[in-house]
Amino acid sequence: MTTAAIVFILAGIFFFFVGVVGILRFPDFYTRLHAAGKADSLAAVLVVIGVALYNLQEINPGNILVSIKIILIAVFIYMASATATHALTKGALVVGVEPWEKGKKK
């Protein structure tokens, strides 16, 4: 169980790392949101699953309940992060942030 937890958490950390690299490398606000949204949607969930598995080393009702609560965090991340990403993109478009386009120099 601990091994599986470590694998999940390491995978999550890897995708968070990719997300951070993406935020640093991408050219403008919108493309950076893509990278940030990725960290939210997969990395956070992987870490959360890893923690939930680690918590289940002794399987008893109390531990299972705690693990369900931890998984619920992932559910709320899924609902909230997609809404937040959408709201940020729409907000930026409404305010008039110029999207970066291929082959167009600033």
Add this chain to the structure above:
Amino acid sequence: MKTKIATFFIMLAFWLVLSGMFDGFHLSLGILCCLLVTHFSHDLLFPETTGVHGNWLRDIIGVLLYLPYLLWQVLIANLQVAWIVLHPRALEMIDPHIFRFYTKLTRPIAKVAFAQSITLTPGTITINIYRDPAGEKPDQFAVYALTREAAAALPGDMESRIAKALEPANG
């Protein structure tokens, strides 16, 4: 009435998971709170089930069947975006643009689920759902995509799966 009962039991399940104490005192507190919340806000959780689409049980099963597919799509899209991010020539590979398409989904909950799924899959973000003022054409999705390939995959398979999960069966 059906929506009230459903809301009550969802609230109660939520209470039980979060409280974790099953003695009489905490249970009665939970039931009391759930009854109050249900009374005040039962129309928030299932706003449209009072209409023609009354089958919330089918919706829940549909969503549960749809979730594994969504998680799989999120995983695939994540790997694609990770590949682009770590690629030395990332700026040549991305081609961000906004594209639009018409949806065949009609129920608000189905459209919201579709929009959320698009945003959750990395590489695509739903910007808005435009409703045709005249009401003649179907609603239009505006999606911001990171690459041409990510855009080409929409609406496609995901929309038909949402339709299967949440749209009323018409034949």
